[in-house]
Amino acid sequence: MLASGILGYSTETLERIVEGGAGAVVTKSVGLKARKGYANPTIVQTSCGLINAMGLPNPGINEFVKEIHEAKTSLNVPLIVSVYGFAAQEYAAVTKKAADAGADAVELNVSCPHVKETGSEIGQNPKILAEVVRKVKAVVERPIFVKLSPNVTDIVEIAEAAVKAGADALTAINTVKAMAIDTETAMPILNNKIGGLSGPAIKPIAVRCIYEIHEQVKVPIVGCGGVTNWRDAVEFLLAGASAVQIGTAIAIKGPSIFKAVARGIDAYLQRKGFRSVEEIVGLSHRS
Amino acid sequence: MRILGVETEGPTVKTFTFKDRGCARAKPGQFLMLWIPGVDEIPLSILDAKEDGAVSVAVKKVGEATQALHNKKTGEIIGIRGPFGNSFTLKEGKILMVGGGTGTAPLLFLAKKSASKATKLVFVIGAKTKEELLFIDKLEETCSKNNLIATTEDGSYGIKGLATTPLESLLTKEKFDMIYTCGPEQMMRKVSDLAEKHEIALEASLERLMRCAIGLCGSCVVGKYRVCRDGPVFTASQLKEAKSEFGVSKRDFSGKRIPLG
Numbered sequence: 001m002l003a004s005g006i007l008g009y010s011t012e013t014l015e016r017i018v019e020g021g022a023g024a025v026v027t028k029s030v031g032l033k034a035r036k037g038y039a040n041p042t043i044v045q046t047s048c049g050l051i052n053a054m055g056l057p058n059p060g061i062n063e064f065v066k067e068i069h070e071a072k073t074s075l076n077v078p079l080i081v082s083v084y085g086f087a088a089q090e091y092a093a094v095t096k097k098a099a100d101a102g103a104d105a106v107e108l109n110v111s112c113p114h115v116k117e118t119g120s121e122i123g124q125n126p127k128i129l130a131e132v133v134r135k136v137k138a139v140v141e142r143p144i145f146v147k148l149s150p151n152v153t154d155i156v157e158i159a160e161a162a163v164k165a166g167a168d169a170l171t172a173i174n175t176v177k178a179m180a181i182d183t184e185t186a187m188p189i190l191n192n193k194i195g196g197l198s199g200p201a202i203k204p205i206a207v208r209c210i211y212e213i214h215e216q217v218k219v220p221i222v223g224c225g226g227v228t229n230w231r232d233a234v235e236f237l238l239a240g241a242s243a244v245q246i247g248t249a250i251a252i253k254g255p256s257i258f259k260a261v262a263r264g265i266d267a268y269l270q271r272k273g274f275r276s277v278e279e280i281v282g283l284s285h286r287s
Numbered sequence: 288m289r290i291l292g293v294e295t296e297g298p299t300v301k302t303f304t305f306k307d308r309g310c311a312r313a314k315p316g317q318f319l320m321l322w323i324p325g326v327d328e329i330p331l332s333i334l335d336a337k338e339d340g341a342v343s344v345a346v347k348k349v350g351e352a353t354q355a356l357h358n359k360k361t362g363e364i365i366g367i368r369g370p371f372g373n374s375f376t377l378k379e380g381k382i383l384m385v386g387g388g389t390g391t392a393p394l395l396f397l398a399k400k401s402a403s404k405a406t407k408l409v410f411v412i413g414a415k416t417k418e419e420l421l422f423i424d425k426l427e428e429t430c431s432k433n434n435l436i437a438t439t440e441d442g443s444y445g446i447k448g449l450a451t452t453p454l455e456s457l458l459t460k461e462k463f464d465m466i467y468t469c470g471p472e473q474m475m476r477k478v479s480d481l482a483e484k485h486e487i488a489l490e491a492s493l494e495r496l497m498r499c500a501i502g503l504c505g506s507c508v509v510g511k512y513r514v515c516r517d518g519p520v521f522t523a524s525q526l527k528e529a530k531s532e533f534g535v536s537k538r539d540f541s542g543k544r545i546p547l548g
Contacts, residue, residue: 005504007502007504007508009505009538012511013513015511028505034543036539036540040327040498041320041327041366042498045501050499057541057542059542060541182324182366184364184366187324191327251499251501251503254502
């Protein structure tokens with residue numbers, strides 16, 4: 001499925017992702033009010049991945065419900081709306097509106113590493129996170145995914161807190177806190193100075209997080225972070241993910257990466273004699 | 288990297304030159320992201336790219352970032368990412384180019400590359416005033432004085448009116464094989480309507496708010512297309528697909544669709 005933050009403003013671009021083979025799409029994170037995000041530079045291209053600090057630009061849920069309606073009418077795959085807030089009741093209010101507008105599920109962004117008082121500042125504290133998940137679960141019936149931050153000492157503790165509070169699934173992982181400094185000017189490049197690293201560099205971190213969470217937690221895990229080909233996706237499945245998200249790799253491989261990865265997984269299953277993806281979810285935990 | 292040269296092209300436009308190996312290989316229509324340290328990073332069409340690595344961009348003073356850039360002098364440091372996006376397709380035959388304002392920049396680059404291939408090259412350039420007509424001398428050199436048609440809104444030079452004013456009669460009189468256009472979007476919409484009416488192939492270069500420039504963030508989407516990655520150059524049929532937005536609306540910083548100003 002399409003990871004949050006990528007091309008998720010409009011139905012027409014989501015349609016292209018679905019044409020590219022995505023089995024589900026996650027929108028950009030949306031909050032209660034419109035946000036402009038940060039001034040540029042909002043992205044740094046490094047040799048091992050991208051560092052971004054967009055600053056959660058979004059038109060606000062009241063405007064975004066139009067896109068949700070439109071997307072639900074034209075997309076034939078599940079639509080997952082990513083939601084952020086600055087307090088538990090904000091998460092709940094936005095989730096309610098998204099669900100009412102037709103979202104099939106909601107992914108709580110409690111892991112954005114570059115906006116104060118939301119994102120990872122919530123997802124790094126098990127108590128606050130649990131309160132957010134409880135408040136959200138109290139207002140909607142739809143499945144709630146919690147997207148976890150790798151920028152924590154113990155991701156399992158956070159994962160367990162989220163599940164105990166009612167999370168139906170966990171997405172692991174969001175970007176890794178990172179920074180780039182220009183050597184000529186001796187200045188941080190990002191307008192926000194600090195951003196989140198995505199791409200191949202964080203894949204091994206994601207694999208470890210998925211593996212650790214799968215050992216302790218029973219709800220489905222959606223693997224995210226640095227997947228660029230079918231082998232990466234299979235690695236996520238073997239670590240314990242039941243589904244895989246792709247984002248950054250679209251920059252290089254285009255929207256059709258989803259088809260290529262799905263075909264590669266199918267070929268792998270066939271070659272290894274497995275009948276379904278379920279059979280390899282968490283398979284590396286045998287020993 | 289260091290700015291190698293700054294030239295004043297008019298009351299609000301300056302050309303900046305620097306060396307960048309990547310962008311030196313750029314084709315007409317491609318753009319780059321220019322970082323003004325501590326201020327902003329902005330998308331700019333490439334005006335010229337030479338084999339020796341020299342790259343230049345024309346910058347109109349329109350806001351805080353471009354003002355900060357205009358204050359910079361030779362030797363000062365900027366950052367460059369790019370080149371990004373697709374480019375105009377070079378065609379043979381009779382070529383018409385329609386440029387408005389700083390939209391003339393990528394078309395001048397294209398004209399230089401097209402001049403040897405085209406059997407005829409006519410350039411229509413439009414601006415508000417005579418002072419704001421860009422690169423007149425260079426265009427005269429490239430496509431000859433007879434084939435350069437200038438328009439100004441105040442009538443201070445050439446034909447009084449918009450760049451689109453002389454088009455109808457020009458297209459009725461002469462059959463072109465290809466039209467390239469870059470400039471204000473309402474102008475390009477009109478040019479593309481005329482191209483359709485006269486059944487001439489067209490390519491237009493669009494501008495949108497940009498952040499990542501690599502096709503991920505979605506800030507620059509027009510219809511199903513990402514201007515940074517699928518464009519900035521679009522064909523007439525692509526523009527037709529995006530007709531509810533082309534020449535009509537853009538997205539603001541929050542991603543909301545707003546009318547084109």
